[in-house]
Amino acid sequence: MKMKVLPAEKRPNRRAMIGIVCVLIFLILITLYIVGASMNELLFEPDFSQKLLPPTMKHPFGTDFLGRDMFARTIKGLSLSMFIGATASGAAAVIALIVGIVAALGKTWLDHFLNWVIDLTMGIPHTVLLILIAIATGRGITGLIIGISLTHWTGIARIIRGEVLQIRSRRYITASRKLGKSRLWVAVRHILPHMIPQFFIGLVLQFPHAIMHESGLTFLGYGMPPETPAIGIILSESMRYLSAGMWWLAFFPGAALAIVVLLIDKLGESLKLALDPASAQE
Numbered sequence: 001m002k003m004k005v006l007p008a009e010k011r012p013n014r015r016a017m018i019g020i021v022c023v024l025i026f027l028i029l030i031t032l033y034i035v036g037a038s039m040n041e042l043l044f045e046p047d048f049s050q051k052l053l054p055p056t057m058k059h060p061f062g063t064d065f066l067g068r069d070m071f072a073r074t075i076k077g078l079s080l081s082m083f084i085g086a087t088a089s090g091a092a093a094v095i096a097l098i099v100g101i102v103a104a105l106g107k108t109w110l111d112h113f114l115n116w117v118i119d120l121t122m123g124i125p126h127t128v129l130l131i132l133i134a135i136a137t138g139r140g141i142t143g144l145i146i147g148i149s150l151t152h153w154t155g156i157a158r159i160i161r162g163e164v165l166q167i168r169s170r171r172y173i174t175a176s177r178k179l180g181k182s183r184l185w186v187a188v189r190h191i192l193p194h195m196i197p198q199f200f201i202g203l204v205l206q207f208p209h210a211i212m213h214e215s216g217l218t219f220l221g222y223g224m225p226p227e228t229p230a231i232g233i234i235l236s237e238s239m240r241y242l243s244a245g246m247w248w249l250a251f252f253p254g255a256a257l258a259i260v261v262l263l264i265d266k267l268g269e270s271l272k273l274a275l276d277p278a279s280a281q282e
Helices: 014-038 070-105 108-123 126-136 140-151 154-167 171-178 183-220 231-242 248-275
Strands: none
Touching: 070 108, 070 140, 070 154, 070 183, 070 231, 070 248, 108 154, 126 140, 126 183, 140 183, 154 183, 171 183, 183 231, 183 248, 231 248
């Protein structure tokens, strides 16, 4: 008796699934440690007798110009960046899902208008638009979340619109429309379930971009307030001490941010390969 072999595109991608599991476990451990360390406020108290110390066993990342532990500040900064990135990415993905479905299923003029809005938003440099929105909304966490979510939805929206345009030409969609079903009913019952994989893939892939933009805006002075232990603030403060040879003030926070961003990006690529292997190979 011969065993039936599934086509390559229908077999589960073990490599992608292993990558997803490994990265998720690592990110969960990092998140748990971040939450635990962030709750210990004693780690953030200034101690002028310990200022500007190089990395030691007691202070793995050294100390800053106020004697504060750089490891604790880096962990706190990562927690803020991950919170802002997750919230902004989720909001951007929701906006993209709604706009993409409405553009593909709405009237022709509405589709043209939304496409014009997408092209206009994508035509403006992200950093410039982010700065303008952050200033208009009062900066801080709220301003960063609003700014990032309003500038990162366009790419996902365009992908979702293209997927909806392909799905709406199928026979069961046509049959539902001829039976008198509304556009909203068709969108919720037939279109939305097919868009869930694209939604999650887009959300995860936008996560590292959101984190980097948050850190970049804060570094430039348009994000978090100076008293907040954000990664951008830490890197900005460290610039004045690099010429004096105090490399640890910028190296360790920057390396920690890069590692988290690369891990999340790897998670997004593995998720894309697992849920949508055809487009991942393009």
